[in-house]
Amino acid sequence: MQTIALSTLRAYWRRYVAVALAITVGVAFLAATLMVQSITRASLGASLGESYRGSALVLERDAAAYQDGSAADMSEPPILNDSHLQFLEGTSLISAAQPVGLTGTTLLVERSGENGDAKPVAESAMLTIAPTAAGIGALSVLEGKAPVGASQAAIPRSQAERLELGVGDTINVGAQAVTISGLSADSNNPTNTFGVQVWADLPLVRSIMKNDLRYDAIALKLAPGVSIAQAESELSQAATSQGLTDLTFKTPDEVVNDQVASFTGESDVLTTVLLIFAGVALFVMTLVVSNTFAVIVAQRTRELGLLRTLGADQRQIRRMVRVEAVLLGIVASVLGVVLGVAVMAGLVAWAKTLPGAIFTTFSLTPTALLVPLVVGTLLTLIAASAPARRATQVTPLEALRPQDVATTDQDFGHASTLGMSKGLFIWWLLVFLAGTGALVTFSVFSPNLIIAFFAGVVSLTGVVVLAPTYIPRTVAALGKLTGTRTAPAKLAALNAVRQPLRTSATGTALVIGVSLVTMFLTGGTVAKATLDGAVATQYPVDFTVSSGGSFDSQATSTPLTAADADRLKTISGIEAAALMQPVGVTDESGEVLAASAADLRAVLNDPAMVPPEGSIIAGKEAIPADSVQVELTSGKTITVPVVHAGADYFQPIVTLETAQSWGAVSPATSSGASADEDAMLPTLYARGSSDLDSTTLNQIRDDISSTLGVAPMNIGGAAMMRASVGGFIDILLMIVSGLLAVSILIAVIGVSNTLSLSIIERSQENSLLRALGLTTSQLRAMISREALLVSLTAAILGTVLGVGYGLAGAQAAMGNFAPLVLDLPWITLGVVLVCAILAGLIAAIVPIRRAVQLSPVAGMREAVA
Structure with a gap:
């Protein structure tokens, strides 16, 4: 069976191209998401660690000892001061000791008014201790020289240009007048982004801070021949003997790791959010793969029947389909991982060209490689399980039946004909109603975002599971509504619902993508309008x-x-x-x-x-x-x-x-x-x-x-507040919409794949229609209309659901804060609706090309073969 599976993949590889593309996109998204975490940590390490550049050890106070109450002297805060610096400078183990720390103060710049009068402009300043020894610290002087003594300072060139300052100008730092000795490169440290960074020699820092002088850490450069282990051991003993307690000596990497953990709160919220969107894309991918394998199995009814006639049992047939799925999953997942790595490497390279982001560092972990590969393969296997079970139901007599296995008549009045028993239908209907009721309750009457979120998940699950009971009916109704006067229109309406389970699976994938995009657009826009109203009231x-x-x-x-x-x-x-x-x-x-x-x-x-x-x-x-x-x-x-x-x-x-x-x-x-x-x-x-x-x-x-x-x-004022909040929401919506667009892309691939396989399945029928006088233009119109019916149905249902869920989410989030402002993004929703419909039409291009290129005689011959 393994040999047959490989032969089938080689012989009919075109059938699997679209489904492989869907798997590749989903796995690439997951791989990129997992790489975000490692890249973020590596980039933070590169930026946070610049203060310890060139050092071998870093001295810190043991903050944990103060937190748990085990510090030797609880009366002192966990800081360092000149007594610690003097201790280090008095030992032969150290060749250089560089204090590290930031101190907030005032920067006053004199500007001339319109009448020539001087107007002092106040800026916030972050006082940074300039390196006292070569080869240590992060100061990079671009113009002039490093500051020396209590009368000089250096500032970044970008800030100097903004403040219209240059080398030799005088500024007031705190209460001290100093001369700008040099212009430096911008700092990569995110803690330096507030205010103007001012590099100051230690005497100037002491003059400004006086009794409040304190250091966050002291970076140490070891003397020649001194190892890190030796320095750590001997310095610890010497500090204890001199009464300097609760000190820790760490390598720069250890300090950076601690800072990264503190900076991210021991968790990666961004990765968690991205994983949610990756999960949506993988779910849609699973629907597409399952639907595609179901169609492929239906197309191979004669082949499977012949294999059963030749002695293959049900277990062998099932294993053959699963082998195909595993092989396809492995190949597509490998391609997805490669694509994800390439995309993230390109983004990092692009980020390095941006101002202030040169420290962005590409990092690849085994987890980011192996997890997407395993997940993609397993999901492909799981998605193919149901089609594999259906393949075992093919009897030897199926080999003698006609090639066209499409169901021509469906009784839409009974849920059981759509793959769901009446009992199961009622159960899931109750689940949907319960979730929707809870969503309304905890959005409108008792706003609670967390409970409303889980209620929305339950409600949306009901929507997905019940899809076979309403999507085919909606497609059929839309087909009648849009007209069936012409032959292509009537055929398209019939073909769109000949396989209701296939139609529902294809439509569901697109419904999920469209509904999620419209949900975030609606919720974000309404929340922004509500916040604007609240800001206008309060400011x-x-x-x-x-x-x-x-x-x-x-x-x-x-x-x-x-x-x-x-x-x-x-x-x-x-x-x-x-x-x-x-x-x-x-x-x-x-x-x-x-x-x-x-x-x-x-x-x-x-x-x-x-x-x-x-x-x-x-x-x-x-x-x-x-x-x-x-x-x-x-x-x-x-x-x-x-x-x-x-x-x-x-x-x-x-x-x-x-x-x-x-x-x-x-x-x-x-x-x-x-x-x-x-x-x-x-x-x-x-x-x-x-x-x-x-x-x-x-x-x-x-x-x-x-x-x-x-x-x-x-x-x-209100305008600045609205700009801050509104700009954040706009960026968030743009990012979220881009992430969810991946799921729509996968869904569109599924539409194209389903139509392509349907065209292959109906080769004999289409060829017969061509022989009876159906022109190529009419055939194009039929297939386009068929794709349009499915995409239009999914787009309308997705938009309606998305608007409803978005309003509920906005009410749950803002209900306790301010009255909801119903400002729906009609134009944006219209654009999403049109794009979803156009995407369905674009998905029909490849199937149309295959159908019109197949001559009636060749189609009849291919079907008989």
Whole structure:
């Protein structure tokens, strides 16, 4: 039987091309998913480990000892300081000791305003200790030289270009004025991505940090001839003898592994999510493989009957089909693994060309090679099990029957005729109803995303299992609805449901793919609209610009002025701006801001937020009571009524006319004045255009920063919040849709494969139709219409299911947060629907080509043979 199986694969290899392609794509997806984990860890290791470059050992404090309470001195935090550095420098085992650590501080840059006045701009800075010895650490100077002493510093060239700085310029780091001695390459360490990285020599770090000086670790370069084991043992003993307890000496690889584990939380969420999508693709692949083998077995009825006539028993027939499946699974899985490795290697090579991602490292583990190979082969064998059992039911008498084994009549009124008993049908119908009921309950009435997710899985399982009972009926109804007046249309409608189990298996694969894509698109879009509505409610101002931005008590802040509001209005995308001046303070919420009623109506998104005359408006959480005492800037304290806004934490505002009637005095400010730390500083409110996207918003933020001379961190508001949340959701939807598109691709392969095998199966019938006068154009139209009926049915059912599941998921996720905003992505859903239909038509190209190229005489001869 093994010989016959090999001969069959060689002789009829065209039958297996499409199914092999489906297996290859599914296995490639799984292999790529498993490689993501190893590549992520290798890349993190390459980036996190740059601080220990050139070192042999790394000294750390034993944080675990403090966590479990076994530290010798629980009064100290698990940090290192100069006492540890002095200990290391005093031993002959070490040739260099490099402190490692990051410290947050302030970076002040002087910029000239429009009138030539100097405006200090505050940026957050990450102070990084520059290497003190050659060949150790991650500093790479591109221009100038490394910093030396307490008066020099180096910054990355990219940050210098953004801040318009160069070698020789002066900046303020914390309270220390320093000169830029050099421009460095960007850091690969992800912990350095916040703020501006400032390389500082140890004396400058000590000058800025003073009593707060601390190191995360100390990288050690060993003296010549000293081994790692010797250094670790002797240094541990020496440290203990000098009272330096709870120290650990690790190799750089060990430290990086610990950091990677901490960075990923001992788990790989990304890989888990990708495995879910890979599971969907493999499930669809299994449906396609099972359907294809079922058709192949049906086509080989005469062959199998003849084998039974020649003495083959049921066990041998079953083994022959399984051998074919195993061989096909092995070959296609190997190709899939190779494809997955090639794709990931290409992506890593491309990532290395991107700024800030040069540390991306390709890594291949045995798991990523063996698991997809085994899974692909096993799933192919499992998918072929049912067709293999059907093959054993072929009796010797089947060899004497006509070649056309397609069922011409089906009673769609009974579930048992569709491969399912009435009892099983009722059971799965109850499962579907129970899952759907639970999904509605925990989405609408008692929102709970986790329970709703599992309820949705149960409901979708019912949809898949019950597919044979509704997909053929839907295809038949759609065939009648779209018209059967012409011969090709009538034949297509009949052919589409001649094998209902085959039709349902093919349609189910496409239904799953389309429904999942539309589900995520619908759920994501509705969730984004809901979040936008919630953000608009909680943040009724598009843009807020605050004065100053100091992290350091010795740094100064420059108050914003009415002239800044005028400059803000000139920025493209800003429709209105107003200077909000502090006119008083409350014990509950701090400053009370004021602007004219006209300005407030112009800048607030909701006109109802403009406070009534004689009252202030504030969020319920900011001021819970209906009245509040306000200490005005004039020194007088009054009690005023409070109107609660829809935004819970909205800062109290009042019209300038009301504040002036109370006797409040707006603080006089000028563009050159500075305010101390406790001063009440004005704020700018602005309203943006309604059609701003995330790219435009980022540009507006940069324009505000450069025009007003304020740090980007001082710019906030609803627009920036929406851009942040919306941009994340858009990227997530794009990635998810791309991943799920793999399952649709496999499903389309299944449609093409099923049609191709159906054409082979109906060679005699099609040839007879050609002999009776059916033209090639009519034959093309018949096959295209047949593919269209299946793909259109699957696309419509998938879209309806996806929209329903997506709305339920969005309600379950957002129900406890904000009222659901039903903003369906109609255009995107329409595009998905059209693409699914077109994909079905494209899948018919190969079957059509085979059918029209076969002459009537050759077709009759092939069928008889």
